[in-house]
Amino acid sequence: MQYKRILLKLSGEALMGDRQYGIDPKRLAEYAKEIKEVVNKGIQVAIVIGGGNIFRGVAGASNGMDRVQGDHMGMLATCINGLALQSALEDEDVHTRLQTALEIKEVAEPYIKRKAIRHLEKGRVVIFGAGTGNPYFTTDTAAVLRAIEINADAILKGTRVDGVYTEDPEKNTNAKKFETITFKDVIEKGLKVMDMTAFTLSEENKLPIIIFDMNKKGNLLKLISGEKIGTIVDI
Ligand code: GTP
Incomplete structure (x- = not known):
């Protein structure tokens, strides 16, 4: 196995499946199964999940809401997703603990x-909720921060695109995928992997980021097993 301890970053939007809002139980169950396969191989798995399927602080702010208020709502949204994922994993008999950056002791550690x-x-799979616990930080930043703190071997960012491309592959069919790319090249080429706070935190701490398609069945296990899935961003 390529990695012993991973931090898996899942977007909140991914949980929507084909819906416009909220959580698709089918998608949630699929993710739980994918994660279980990896846990069964003895890989230590920590997860940070976004909240964009329920609420985004930035979107709230662009509609006139106070940004801090909006970000607090977003943090609570990640806790809702964390509880849902915990439940789905436990349905698969995977042991889990949910820990939150904002204290809601009756609900989570x-x-x-x-x-x-x-x-x-x-x-046990550890799910980290409430982002970093601070406004103005994304859940990508929370994912990098937690990955560094727990000494993860890599951060695996599951998205609906299967890697980093020369251009947006959804807009330009000629876009080419990178198998590996350095942090420096991502910045020089103006490519988007994560927001800059998250990205530079990862670079400074020499934490590789792997961008891959989490919606393709078996991809997570393949990646962990060393197959060339997605794009690896490394120093
Ligand atoms: P070990 O120390 O390895 O035994 O870990 P553990 O998590 O099993 O021990 P602990 O006694 O801390 O937790 C038992 C259960 O209570 C677990 O399901 C925890 O998730 C839960 N738990 C622990 N602390 C808290 C808390 O502050 N709030 C909530 N809601 N649950 C908690």
Whole structure:
């Protein structure tokens, strides 16, 4: 296996499946099955999930809402997604712990790094909710931050595009996919992998980012097994 401990970043929107809003139980169950396959191989899995299927702070702010208020709503949205994912994983008999950056003790454990690592060592999937717990930071930044804290080997960003392309593949069919690319080249070519805060945090800490299509069955396990799936961004 290529990696021992991974941080999987899932977007909230991905949970919508074909819906316009909220959570598609079918998609959620598919993700749980994909994650279970990897856990069964003895890989330690931590997950950060976005909240865009329920609420986005930036979108709220562009409609006149106070940004901090909007971001707090977004953080709560990630907790809702975290609870849903926890439930779906437990339906698959995967042991999980949900830890949140904002305290909602009756619902989930507070984020404690050392406890998170112990859970991972015991084979539990740890889901981190409420982003970084701070407004103005994305869940991509939360994912990188948690990945560094728990000493993950890599951050796996599951998206609906299967890697980083020379141009937007949804707009230009001639766009070419990179198998690997350096952090420096991503910046020089003006490509988008994550927001700059998340991206530079990853680069500074030499944490590789892998962009891959999470909606393709079996991709997560293939990637962990060392198959060339998606694009690896590394130093
Ligand atoms: P070990 O120390 O390895 O035994 O971990 P553990 O998580 O099983 O032990 P603990 O006694 O801390 O937790 C037992 C259960 O309570 C688990 O399902 C935890 O997720 C849950 N739990 C622990 N702390 C909290 C908390 O602050 N809030 C909530 N809601 N649940 C908690």
